[in-house]
Amino acid sequence: MYRTHTCGELRLKDVNKEVRLAGWVQTIRKFGSITFIDLRDRYGITQLLFNEKLTEELDKNPLGREFVVQVKGTVSERSNKNPNIPTGDIEINVSEYRVLNKSAVPPFTIQDDTDGGDDLRMKYRFLDLRRNPVKKNLELRYAVNRATRNYLYENGFVDIETPFLIKSTPEGARDFVVPSRMNPGEFYALPQSPQTFKQLLMVSGYDRYYQIVKCFRDEDLRADRQPEFTQIDCEMSFVEQEDILQMFEGLIKYIFKEVKNIDYTEPVERMSWEDAMWNYGNDKPDIRFDMKVKNLKSENKIFLETLKQTEFAVFNEAETIVAISVPGCSDYSRKQTDELVEWVKRPQIGMKGLAFIKVNNDGTLKSSFDKFFNESQLKDFASFCDSKPGDLILILAGKEERTRKAISDLRLYMADRLGLRKADEYKLLWVLDFPLFEYDEESNRWVARHHPFTSPKPEDIQVMINNNPLIENSEKYLEHPYSKIKANAYDMVLNGNEIGGGSIRIFQRDLQEKMFAALGMSKEEAQHKFGFLLGAFEYGAPPHGGIAFGFDRLCAILGGSESIRDFIAFPKNNSGRDVMIDAPSTIDEKQLDELQIKLDLK
Numbered sequence: 001m002y003r004t005h006t007c008g009e010l011r012l013k014d015v016n017k018e019v020r021l022a023g024w025v026q027t028i029r030k031f032g033s034i035t036f037i038d039l040r041d042r043y044g045i046t047q048l049l050f051n052e053k054l055t056e057e058l059d060k061n062p063l064g065r066e067f068v069v070q071v072k073g074t075v076s077e078r079s080n081k082n083p084n085i086p087t088g089d090i091e092i093n094v095s096e097y098r099v100l101n102k103s104a105v106p107p108f109t110i111q112d113d114t115d116g117g118d119d120l121r122m123k124y125r126f127l128d129l130r131r132n133p134v135k136k137n138l139e140l141r142y143a144v145n146r147a148t149r150n151y152l153y154e155n156g157f158v159d160i161e162t163p164f165l166i167k168s169t170p171e172g173a174r175d176f177v178v179p180s181r182m183n184p185g186e187f188y189a190l191p192q193s194p195q196t197f198k199q200l201l202m203v204s205g206y207d208r209y210y211q212i213v214k215c216f217r218d219e220d221l222r223a224d225r226q227p228e229f230t231q232i233d234c235e236m237s238f239v240e241q242e243d244i245l246q247m248f249e250g251l252i253k254y255i256f257k258e259v260k261n262i263d264y265t266e267p268v269e270r271m272s273w274e275d276a277m278w279n280y281g282n283d284k285p286d287i288r289f290d291m292k293v294k295n296l297k298s299e300n301k302i303f304l305e306t307l308k309q310t311e312f313a314v315f316n317e318a319e320t321i322v323a324i325s326v327p328g329c330s331d332y333s334r335k336q337t338d339e340l341v342e343w344v345k346r347p348q349i350g351m352k353g354l355a356f357i358k359v360n361n362d363g364t365l366k367s368s369f370d371k372f373f374n375e376s377q378l379k380d381f382a383s384f385c386d387s388k389p390g391d392l393i394l395i396l397a398g399k400e401e402r403t404r405k406a407i408s409d410l411r412l413y414m415a416d417r418l419g420l421r422k423a424d425e426y427k428l429l430w431v432l433d434f435p436l437f438e439y440d441e442e443s444n445r446w447v448a449r450h451h452p453f454t455s456p457k458p459e460d461i462q463v464m465i466n467n468n469p470l471i472e473n474s475e476k477y478l479e480h481p482y483s484k485i486k487a488n489a490y491d492m493v494l495n496g497n498e499i500g501g502g503s504i505r506i507f508q509r510d511l512q513e514k515m516f517a518a519l520g521m522s523k524e525e526a527q528h529k530f531g532f533l534l535g536a537f538e539y540g541a542p543p544h545g546g547i548a549f550g551f552d553r554l555c556a557i558l559g560g561s562e563s564i565r566d567f568i569a570f571p572k573n574n575s576g577r578d579v580m581i582d583a584p585s586t587i588d589e590k591q592l593d594e595l596q597i598k599l600d601l602k
């Protein structure tokens with residue numbers, strides 16, 4: 001028997017017990033003629049005491065960090081207790097030890113605060129995984145997994161696996177493809193999601209399906225994306241939006257309780273997509289704090305009148321002017337406001353500048369555009385922004401889309417600076433009533449905002465059927481009836497992150513065909529790509545809808561981290577590489593031959 005206990009287990013009550021432990025050498029400290037060794041395993045650390053005789057043996061054959069050893073000995077009370085670890089009251093008086101395996105000197109320290117940089121830790125991820133913080137993340141991930149399975153099982157869901165070698169499922173990214181040796185010249189696509197399969201399962205009558213499943217999307221990787229990631233993928237039959245919202249806010253609340261012991265009893269807030277964009281500049285607002293966006297160049301007629309009287313070209317010529325009132329910052333110094341100006345000018349934000357008004361506590365106003373606005377105009381401005389004494393009003397002006405995104409980023413940035421985004425506070429939000437279509441300038445046509453299987457709102461179905469999708473005047477696409485069609489779709493947002501999204505689906509062949517046509521697909525193309533689904537809809541497809549949650553992201557947020565990578569055992573880097581196994585990599589000539597593939601690298 002290698003061990004009777006783990007390294008995290010022994011306490012004062014075990015004193016005098018004969019035990020065996022096995023684990024990795026964390027530290028070695030020699031004190032005169034005796035040696036202390038911290039032995040580590042998954043469960044904790046236990047101090048070992050090597051007496052004089054054993055120390056002499058160690059001198060002849062030294063142990064090193066990360067050696068794997070087994071010891072036999074007696075538990076004894078420590079004179080010098082360590083209150084920082086659960087086993088800190090005891091140590092093992094070692095009588096025998098055995099080296100089970102040596103270790104090369106690890107390239108970084110296996111400690112909570114390691115000296116290893118990101119790249120090194122990824123190359124030796126198997127060592128990085130020995131560290132406590134990473135281990136905690138993986139344990140949290142498993143807790144979320146268990147809670148999910150429990151809740152869905154209790155609610156009658158069945159876990160059904162769907163294939164990985166399939167045909168394209170459009171979720172807005174490129175497919176990863178796999179050549180078929182047995183069918184030369186043909187390729188499988190890896191699923192961007194199990195979307196079509198879960199819908200087919202509804203046709204088959206499995207009215208509550210789920211799967212915790214890998215999805216694959218070949219897209220340029222931002223910091224928080226991975227080419228393969230995990231979804232909690234769900235689908236239900238005979239449901240309307242309300243059924244889905246209730247079932248799945250139930251799931252997230254259950255996970256909160258099980259994993260974080262948080263009683264999230266209040267109802268989940270709901271917001272239309274339009275309100276989200278209007279009041280927060282973004283469709284996944286963080287509602288832990290207020291600081292709503294003020295839209296100054298819209299229907300705010302009084303403000304427009306004020307603007308006309310001034311000669312500030314930046315404002316007068318801008319398509320959009322938006323502002324936020326940041327509390328308690330009216331005393332910002334020149335240096336601090338300059339910093340903000342630089343911040344919005346960074347390429348990621350892309351604004352030309354930032355205007356501001358300080359609403360001083362004594363009631364006076366000071367702006368960065370005093371030249372153009374007199375005091376009463378400034379007062380008007382501040383009152384349009386509902387500002388209070390002590391506020392710093394930050395104003396951006398420019399093109400609609402960029403400016404709105406910038407103010408949303410600035411809102412989050414200021415909240416971070418003010419500590420308003422508290423890690424231990426959780427605020428859920430449903431965003432509803434998304435547009436069904438988005439206009440794609442490049443191809444001058446409509447693309448699906450969610451995916452092509454999403455149903456329009458019942459009241460908009462006729463609008464879709466009765467109108468030609470063709471956009472005759474690209475400048476006026478906003479006037480096309482399709483731009484007004486709302487989707488029967490919903491996103492769940494947690495602390496400013498989209499953690500899940502789904503929709504009620506189209507379940508009739510003719511409407512689905514109409515949808516494909518609206519997206520510019522010919523009848524033949526639709527049949528070639530999705531004939532199986534269209535065909536299935538002819539055999540009694542029930543009304544259905546579903547949702548998928550980003551599992552990695554949900555874990556990261558619950559673990560208080562920005563990065564999903566920390567919650568994935570073997571993640572890829574930003575170029576999509578696994579630097580540990582060195583993938584992707586070239587393959588043998590022979591393999592290429594078998595696949596009848598010739599490379600023509602540009």
Ligand code: ASP
Pocket residue numbers: 171192193194195234501502503546547548
């Ligand atoms: N398949 C969708 C996605 O991956 C989720 C859904 O509509 O259920 O985003």
